[in-house]
């Protein structure tokens with residue numbers, strides 16, 4: 577079952593045992609607030625040093641680094657879209673963040689990937705809409721990659737509940 581390879585949990589992504597974790601970064605890739613700050617703090621200064629060599633990243637794209645002091649081997653850094661009202665291509669950019677991260681993970685042989693709820697923090701993407709786009713993108717990817725497993729590491733219960741509703745909506749489709 578597809579749903580067996582998609583878990584939705586409440587947790588701190590820096591504690592995740594996934595081979596790759598995703599960072600909801602900004603386009604500079606030089607660190608920021610929220611999950612970005614938590615990942616850099618847990619990974620240690622080596623992560624920022626490597627990020628400095630990457631030259632930033634466009635919104636909706638992703639770049640890979642090592643995990644340094646994190647339990648994960650890789651960090652996939654992706655700047656999600658800043659919410660501008662919904663008519664600035666935000667949905668496609670958000671789907672791009674998930675898909676670019678997943679393609680990079682597959683390319684590097686990471687079979688387990690953990691995501692935070694990209695763009696729904698300081699970038700203010702509406703949670704229900706983000707959860708639907710994320711879930712649809714993840715499920716489509718999992719159908720094409722039967723050897724991969726994905727976890728949504730939600731920081732709080734309302735976030736987890738939104739992804740569970742989206743899974744109920746798209747899981748059977």
Ligand code: ADP
Pocket residue numbers: 587588589590600601609610611612614615656692693694695696697698699700729730731732735
């Ligand atoms: P963005 O700028 O993409 O909106 P944020 O980091 O502000 O990114 O928020 C994205 C989500 O990550 C929010 O749901 C926030 O609560 C959550 N978050 C913050 N810290 C962590 C963490 N350590 N692990 C998992 N999720 C986290």
